[in-house]
Amino acid sequence: MTTFDPHYYPYPSRRTCTYASRGMVATSQPLAAQAGLEMLKRGGNAVDAALAAAISLTVLEPTSNGIGGDLFALVWSGGKLHGLNGSGPAPQGLSIDVLKARGYQTIPTFGIVPLTVPGAPASWAELSRKLGRLPFAELFGPAIEYAEKGYPVSPTLGTLFEYEFTKYNKLEKGPEFEQLYTTFAPDGRYPVTGQSIRLPHHASTLRSIAQSNAKAFYHGELAEKIDAFVRQHGGFLTKEDLAAFAPEWVDPIHVRYRDYEVWEIPPNGQGMVALMALNVLNRLNITGRDQLDTNHKQIEAIKLAFADGLEYVTDSRNMKVSTSDLLSDAYAEERAALIGDMAHEPVPGQPPRGGTVYVAAADEEGQMISLIQSNYMGFGSGVVIPDTGIAMQNRAADFSLDDTKANALAPGKRTYHTIIPGFLTKGGEPVGPFGIMGAYMQPQGHVQLIMNTIDFHMNPQAALDAPRWQWKQGKTVDLEPGFPDHLAQALQRKGHHITRNLSSLSFGRGQIIWRNPDGQGYVGGTESRTDGHIAVW
Template identity: 60%
Template sequence: AQNGYPISPTLGQYWQLGYNKFKETLSGEEFTSWFKTFAPDGRAPKIGEIWRSPGHADTLRKIAETKAESFYRGELAERIDAFSRQCGGHLSKDDLAAYAPEWVTPIRVHYKGYHVWEIPPNGQGIVALMALNILKEDDFLAKESVDTYHRQIEAMKLAFVDGLKYVTQRDQMKVTVEDLLSDQYGAARRALIGEEALMPEPGEPVRSGTVYLATADGEGNMVSFIQSNYMGFGSGIVIPGTGISMQNRGHTFSLDPNHHNYLEPGKKTYHTIIPGFLTKGDQAVGPFGVMGGFMQPQGHVQVIMNTIDFHLNPQASLDAPRWQWIEGKIIEVERDFPEHIALALERKGHQIKWGMGPGGFGRGQIIWRTDDGVLVGGTDHRTDGTVAVW
């Protein structure tokens, strides 16, 4: 932040798109600080150009020196509160002071000899687990097979519509995580998959802007970590002089009072960012993640199946062409997706759209530990990530 960072290719592309969008849509004094911080020369920084943000550097020093007290109860909290009130916002210093991190127990499903772990709701990791729970009884003999893609897509659609209906803050969900991940419910959803593309509907279980990184060390410690402002640059509100860009993670809620995900004070509504983890027996295999909004659980399912069903190494698992369910029967596929399979999927009733670039198909990272204790990493070619070893 202090000395500058050279803008990398993928970052530069999205920065320019964000700038273009904000230039067209944001007006008013409350957004002036965003442009001063992220477009200091009246434009987005160019690829390869050094960008500096001394406000960020000063903020990070204050957070470090006060052990985060400045952000939650001190000077930074006061500045956030003041600018929020100036802009007609609702975030107050009392909200910041009342915040406490939540330690949660991850949720999991057993998939063909492995356990796949995700963060529980309000995150959407359960969507990936529901899809894998539907697919776990199938034997996939070939990756590049129309039947493989068809069943993956159908399972993903069924899991997603359930997630979009039921997922919210866990203690306010009207169905339990255990019900959604039960063998019985997985089997019932699996039975709906036929030869033709279906129009997905939520089931009725029995009642009882993102950065991902992974790291591991030689002592067996592993971390799966994800953070996001959402929608690229978040809300467009930057606290003057601090570099703090206010996020937009509360976006995915409903204003229908009858919806499971209805917005209420203090409630953590549906959240898209989900770090993943894989274990076998009582041993950690490693962390994995695919960032990218609603592509995330779809990317998790594809990466895990590439690893377990098709025995691809981490880099090949990430490099494989991807698809994503958009809505109804609409499936978007990458430009290098096999055309003959796309045509075969259309014959099954799927509506295929060809993606214009890699941006919408997620950007992932993986570290697996082999039986011999060797750490093997992969980084997505769709982003500026790298595998660093020391």
């Protein structure tokens, strides 16, 4: 069981924890959480609830995820933790030589080139098949209704629509971007907060995926539409790439932190970064949360972990260093010894060699799921397949065109991936799911949430509400509004380059569900930085 103090809440102006006895669904959008709760009340389990919420989020938060994105999940079911890697690979026709022949020195961030195989639809079907209870098609009902009948734009979504269209308006765009505007700004204006929005093409596509058990996306009419549009605009993703894809069940990886086990999906995900940082911090004396020494050690540990992660983490089939070596006690001791009194420039070590939405759900039978999906960088590539609502992800943008790098582009390879679900256990018993959306903030958020819970005994809502920092690069660290000024000034004196970011959305948006300390029911928290909501039963 967790050891948090339910009465310790140092942020009294914000919301408190939420409790439930029979089930709980926590995510960033109230309507999506309610969609998940509806499945629980129909007799579904936590996986059904999370899938209904996740599918709904492709409609309700299209600026953060979509039908053309990827998915990862950790599920406690049947007395064990299951991991699903639903990230798609690079197309078979996409290679370093081909791109250099076209004159590229780096992979474009947006457009038709950086498309990879979307893994989310197949992952929905696979999770439902193996661990769900309700019929697969039933999970799509709320999402299809929201898409057909419309829903009001929430404050966070309104802000993100403005941000995304401001970003794309500044790009030099080709015709492949036209459908982005046709789909999400059909009258020449992006939706604003409070305005009702309908996405009829999303509804049609989701209905096709539901009725075909996702086969239409990879082998049928939707695959044909994707293939034709990509070919028309000179891209690389083909219907053969789609047909060859299947999500992969994997063994989750973990480190022991204090008296707990913290679990992540193995590479190609960046959950390794969170685990490496915690493995280092586990060897350091941590005295209190809002203290200079603690913040300094946290930042230095995450810098070391990112240096190694960005150097070594890629598709597990192409890793030059094993996960066990990177997570070994000896290597953690070696890296911990590098943390001194002043900030340093992070560099990779030499280990021994041998956009995003998050959903947490739990049911009365003890099944719990940590699920995360994303298109990456908001709308992803900016490419939307005509008449489908499918916004395609741009994960290939993270590959390197330097063939000496671990994450070098290769046909059929999965890139270093930013989205990561987390799960906490103690003594082999489940405590619960947790997660933070937000690109490279995610492992940093995982570290801060886990330490807030375990080291500083904060309840789930307090652990989420606590002011955050985010390491950016070199010695630069962003602090969000509310981070104490005296600590910011003290970190500056230690050599950290401190910047203030006025947007709390930059520091991630997360949710937590823990089993109650007595083992009966659940207690949860959700972000005050977004429109987060916990639906309970």
